[in-house]
Amino acid sequence: MCIDCGCTPDHQHQHDHETTRKIRVEESLLAKNDRLAAANRTLFNAAGLLTLNLVSSPGSGKTTLLEKTLTDLKERFCFAVLEGDQQTANDADRIAATGVAVHQINTGAGCHLDAHMVGHGVEQFDLDATDILMIENVGNLVCPASFDLGEDLKVAVLSTTEGEDKPVKYPQMFRAAGLMIINKTDLLPYLDFDMEKCRAYALQVNPNLTILELSCRSGAGLEAWYRWLETAQIKKQQLNAARS
Numbered sequence: 001m002c003i004d005c006g007c008t009p010d011h012q013h014q015h016d017h018e019t020t021r022k023i024r025v026e027e028s029l030l031a032k033n034d035r036l037a038a039a040n041r042t043l044f045n046a047a048g049l050l051t052l053n054l055v056s057s058p059g060s061g062k063t064t065l066l067e068k069t070l071t072d073l074k075e076r077f078c079f080a081v082l083e084g085d086q087q088t089a090n091d092a093d094r095i096a097a098t099g100v101a102v103h104q105i106n107t108g109a110g111c112h113l114d115a116h117m118v119g120h121g122v123e124q125f126d127l128d129a130t131d132i133l134m135i136e137n138v139g140n141l142v143c144p145a146s147f148d149l150g151e152d153l154k155v156a157v158l159s160t161t162e163g164e165d166k167p168v169k170y171p172q173m174f175r176a177a178g179l180m181i182i183n184k185t186d187l188l189p190y191l192d193f194d195m196e197k198c199r200a201y202a203l204q205v206n207p208n209l210t211i212l213e214l215s216c217r218s219g220a221g222l223e224a225w226y227r228w229l230e231t232a233q234i235k236k237q238q239l240n241a242a243r244s
């Protein structure tokens with residue numbers, strides 16, 4: 001007997017029923033996350049923050065990019081960093097070495113940060129004294145695409161060692177992002193990574209994507225990223241001023 005509708009289920013009905021329940025649970029999970037993300041966004045806007053959510057597969061260079069950026073721009077902006085990883089405080093330790101405020105969130109078995117974790121994570125910071133909040137998500141090109149954290153923008157970091165086809169293999173992530181950073185360009189002479197194909201694939205899934213190429217190792221392209229960041233922060237300030 002089916003507990004929801006009282007009928008005697010045949011095999012197909014049972015399958016349909018399980019699928020319906022799975023979709024309902026996912027919907028309510030995401031709806032709850034969206035509500036908490038909206039609350040985070042209200043809090044971040046009230047504090048005048050620019051908030052970026054760095055997403056990528058593991059090892060693309062998110063923490064290295066943050067280390068460089070914080071070291072080079074910490075006199076210009078007041079940063080705070082939330083680090084997401086399943087285990088360890090390794091990345092938080094690397095960020096702490098730059099002297100910037102950081103808080104590590106360990107998700108255990110979880111494969112992404114969610115808005116609830118971020119809402120509690122930022123309790124560690126003086127948001128009113130912060131200009132830019134950087135969130136380094138758990139390395140994963142799938143789940144973080146679906147979870148809004150209240151950020152202004154998702155920044156997808158792709159490294160040249162991963163291959164140029166990732167934007168079409170994981171389109172949800174590159175559709176959700178506003179900026180794609182192609183990192184590790186110093187390795188291009190040793191790889192068969194096709195930069196033009198990568199750009200074309202990314203724009204195929206998201207024609208509005210801004211794309212920057214850089215190398216955290218050589219420093220090539222970092223200036224353009226810093227200019228992008230400064231412009232985004234100024235635009236956010238202007239938006240906040242217009243809102244208040």
Ligand SMILES: Nc1nc2c(ncn2[C@@H]2O[C@H](COP(=O)(O)OP(=O)(O)O)[C@@H](O)[C@H]2O)c(=O)[nH]1
Pocket residue numbers: 056057058059060061062063064065139183184185186187214215216217218
């Ligand atoms: N060759 C090269 N290696 C890089 C570059 N950026 C980061 N790496 C290396 O890539 C590895 C993973 O970097 P990490 O920042 O921990 O990646 P995350 O997992 O995305 O945070 C480390 O060994 C870094 O030194 C780069 O531009 N060029």
Ligand SMILES: [Mg+2]
Pocket residue numbers: 062063064091136
């Ligand atoms: Mg990292």
